Amino acid sequence: MIRTSTFSLAAALVSVLAAGPVAAAPLDIHFWHPSLGAVDEALQKQIGAFNASQSDYRVVSSGRGTYDETFNAMIAAYRAGKQPHLVTAIGQETLTLQLSGAVYPVQDLFKDAGLKLDVGRYLTPVANYYTSRDGKLMSLPFSTSTPILWFNKDAFAKAGLTRAPQTWEEVGEYAAKLKASGMACGYASAWQQWVHIDNFAFMHNVPVATRRNGVDGLDAEFVFDKGEVVRHLERVQAWARNGHYEYAGRLASSASNSFVSGRCGMITQSSAIFTTVRRGAKFAYGAAVMPMNLGATPGPSLIGGGSIWAIKGHKPTDYKGVAAFLAFLSSADVQAQWHKDTGYVPSTRDAYEKVKASGYYNEFPVQEIALQQLLRKPHKDSISVRLGSSIQYVAAIEDELENIWSGKKPAQQALDDAVKRGNEILRRFQRQNAAAK
Amino acid sequence: MKLKRAHFARARLTACLLLAPQLAVLALFVFLPGIEALVQAFLLSDPFGKHSQFVGFENFATVLASAQYHNAITRTLIFVFFTTLLSMSMGLALAVAVDHIRRGRGAYRLLAIWPYAVAPVIAGALWLFMFHPRYGALAFTLQRGFGMDWNPLLNGNHAMFLIVVASAWKQVSYNFVFFLAGLQGIPKSFIEAAAIDGAGPVRRFVTIVWPLLSPVTFFLVIVNLVYAFFDTFGVVHALTRGGPSGATDLLVYKVYADGFLGQDFGASAAQSVILMALVMVLTVVQFRFVENKVTYAS
Numbered sequence A: 001m002i003r004t005s006t007f008s009l010a011a012a013l014v015s016v017l018a019a020g021p022v023a024a025a026p027l028d029i030h031f032w033h034p035s036l037g038a039v040d041e042a043l044q045k046q047i048g049a050f051n052a053s054q055s056d057y058r059v060v061s062s063g064r065g066t067y068d069e070t071f072n073a074m075i076a077a078y079r080a081g082k083q084p085h086l087v088t089a090i091g092q093e094t095l096t097l098q099l100s101g102a103v104y105p106v107q108d109l110f111k112d113a114g115l116k117l118d119v120g121r122y123l124t125p126v127a128n129y130y131t132s133r134d135g136k137l138m139s140l141p142f143s144t145s146t147p148i149l150w151f152n153k154d155a156f157a158k159a160g161l162t163r164a165p166q167t168w169e170e171v172g173e174y175a176a177k178l179k180a181s182g183m184a185c186g187y188a189s190a191w192q193q194w195v196h197i198d199n200f201a202f203m204h205n206v207p208v209a210t211r212r213n214g215v216d217g218l219d220a221e222f223v224f225d226k227g228e229v230v231r232h233l234e235r236v237q238a239w240a241r242n243g244h245y246e247y248a249g250r251l252a253s254s255a256s257n258s259f260v261s262g263r264c265g266m267i268t269q270s271s272a273i274f275t276t277v278r279r280g281a282k283f284a285y286g287a288a289v290m291p292m293n294l295g296a297t298p299g300p301s302l303i304g305g306g307s308i309w310a311i312k313g314h315k316p317t318d319y320k321g322v323a324a325f326l327a328f329l330s331s332a333d334v335q336a337q338w339h340k341d342t343g344y345v346p347s348t349r350d351a352y353e354k355v356k357a358s359g360y361y362n363e364f365p366v367q368e369i370a371l372q373q374l375l376r377k378p379h380k381d382s383i384s385v386r387l388g389s390s391i392q393y394v395a396a397i398e399d400e401l402e403n404i405w406s407g408k409k410p411a412q413q414a415l416d417d418a419v420k421r422g423n424e425i426l427r428r429f430q431r432q433n434a435a436a437k
Numbered sequence B: 001m002k003l004k005r006a007h008f009a010r011a012r013l014t015a016c017l018l019l020a021p022q023l024a025v026l027a028l029f030v031f032l033p034g035i036e037a038l039v040q041a042f043l044l045s046d047p048f049g050k051h052s053q054f055v056g057f058e059n060f061a062t063v064l065a066s067a068q069y070h071n072a073i074t075r076t077l078i079f080v081f082f083t084t085l086l087s088m089s090m091g092l093a094l095a096v097a098v099d100h101i102r103r104g105r106g107a108y109r110l111l112a113i114w115p116y117a118v119a120p121v122i123a124g125a126l127w128l129f130m131f132h133p134r135y136g137a138l139a140f141t142l143q144r145g146f147g148m149d150w151n152p153l154l155n156g157n158h159a160m161f162l163i164v165v166a167s168a169w170k171q172v173s174y175n176f177v178f179f180l181a182g183l184q185g186i187p188k189s190f191i192e193a194a195a196i197d198g199a200g201p202v203r204r205f206v207t208i209v210w211p212l213l214s215p216v217t218f219f220l221v222i223v224n225l226v227y228a229f230f231d232t233f234g235v236v237h238a239l240t241r242g243g244p245s246g247a248t249d250l251l252v253y254k255v256y257a258d259g260f261l262g263q264d265f266g267a268s269a270a271q272s273v274i275l276m277a278l279v280m281v282l283t284v285v286q287f288r289f290v291e292n293k294v295t296y297a298s
Helices: A009-019 A038-053 A067-079 A091-100 A106-112 A124-130 A153-158 A168-180 A192-203 A227-241 A252-260 A271-280 A316-329 A332-342 A349-357 A366-374 A390-405 A411-432 B012-040 B058-065 B067-100 B105-117 B120-131 B137-145 B156-184 B188-196 B201-230 B233-239 B251-261 B265-293
Strands: A027-033 A057-063 A086-090 A140-145 A147-152 A185-189 A245-247 A264-270 A285-288 A304-311 B043-045 B052-054
Touching (some): A027 A067, A038 A057, A038 A316, A067 A086, A067 A304, A067 B251, A086 A091, A086 A316, A091 A304, A091 A390, A106 A304, A106 A316, A124 A140, A124 A366, A140 A271, A140 A316, A147 A192, A147 A271, A153 A168, A168 A185, A168 A264, A185 A192, A185 A252, A227 A245, A227 A390, A227 A411, A245 A390, A252 A264, A252 A271, A264 A271, A271 A332, A285 A366, A304 A316, A316 A332, A332 A349, A390 A411, A390 B251, A411 B043, B012 B043, B012 B265, B043 B058, B043 B265, B058 B067, B058 B265, B067 B105, B067 B156, B067 B251, B105 B156, B120 B156, B120 B233, B156 B201, B201 B251, B201 B265, B233 B251, B251 B265
Parallel strands (some): A027 A057, A027 A086, A185 A245
Antiparallel strands (some): A140 A304, A147 A264, A147 A285
């Protein structure tokens, strides 16, 4: 088997052709992914390119609804022994999948297929997010995103603001000025828990949970109900009280709407809404890195979005094709194109450099913001946030955050309750997975 | 004596054969999953089902002790009461109206049945579109026209109103069809006789129509309760995700969220068993104590 030294498509294919079966009909590789609208076209483009580039394998993709629905369909299929080879799962399911024993770690997959996987190519926060405790890249980073601050330049000009806010203190002042200039709302946020707790804590190097946010063990406990996070939420609660901050609901689309419709002057939302903003906004828009507290050292933000997992239970020959496809997807060219087509972050440095060299960011500077944020030097203790039953604990925390926005509870009390409820969920997850380790 | 059961003295084999396909479907899609859920309710397992341990009644104990579950019970009772009341009264009102129409009854009937074909999630999305506090047209009317601080994103009562209306709207069609059939089954001579005796429309409705409709009403109450208890998670998921702060966290949505979103199959199964038991008790109570008041026309 040929050892390839680079990750390029050609080299990957040479190795696959050398090792692959000599068969007339191509082998089908089943790939389940969520149906995400505009993004799907970009994905089909890449799958089509892979299928056209060689004749041994054919990737058969299937959109399975939302991320949750796709994940559930995969689990049900796995339990019935009918799992696909590949599935795109949302980042929050990382721990569940790592512990499941049902996945073929991509690092092993590449090694077994005779392909080299250079983890060093990946942006550090991206690699960290998907690397297991024993240092193995478990899934292929793909639809990577991270929150950034989007702002309405026209509204800023009307309110006499000339640049993006850099600190949270400024966000408060700007929101007040936008409101005073006649806007319905100054600032809104999508993914309240991801933005106001996970990312705020992560970027300020404040723990969300013990055991380095769960990276070091399943016995982690939430501890975000103190210090800076409480003061941050007290501050946003005050903005909510006087209408400078407007709660946009649990659905991310409703938050995007608040911004794109011109209702709110600023929004903290995923970098991946680029195409939505570009198509929908009838005003000049800009983006900036997430605000920090005055005087704080900014760390990289926490990523979100999806990654691609190889599922166990197929023939070894199939996995050669799986590896070839993943190698194709992780090539710098594909990553660069994917970034431009979708607004997701290119997961690798070489793809970023390629896009930068092409002058693309002169035309679309907002697309580079997330990268500037992710390329920062990481804080020592903020590697990732890796906790179980995330859908349940996020819902519990959202319940309590809503109590903050509505003013039903003081921030401290709501966060204490959120931590208490969250810890009950974590303990249950720990017991469910006690045997797995 | 009332004969409520069908008796097959001779053609027993034919009866069994005729029932077989339906029973097979029930076994496959209702009983087997039901048994599966019952087993699952006593286990603590990881999402992939690789490691399961028997935990006795722990899942039930945990669920019943949790404050969120108590909240869900209260919210569900409120939701079920108003949804059933609203969907049945609207269905009845429409049926009475259509019953009086001479021309174009078919068109009205079709339009009134239409919403039933809409999937709960889509119904939720439609109502969200109208009542979303930021871009909904009707929300805008409430806020500007009536000066109301309409905000289901943060106001629990507003959110509850929204899921009640969305869920009831879908079910109005179903109730309409049955009420209309019931109304058309009432002999016109009864009504005419009452009219000749000088009873006005309201009096005729209260003393003749309503009692004669009681079998239909009784049937619909049960169907609507089952619908409101079991079939409404799609609406909740599309509209509120159980928020704000648990105000619309219905029992069935919790089953869905904990099991199908959160992969905590043990807790979810225990909840579905409790919910099933609750509805069974309710149905038995109705058949025992409410059905006495139903007049079955001979």
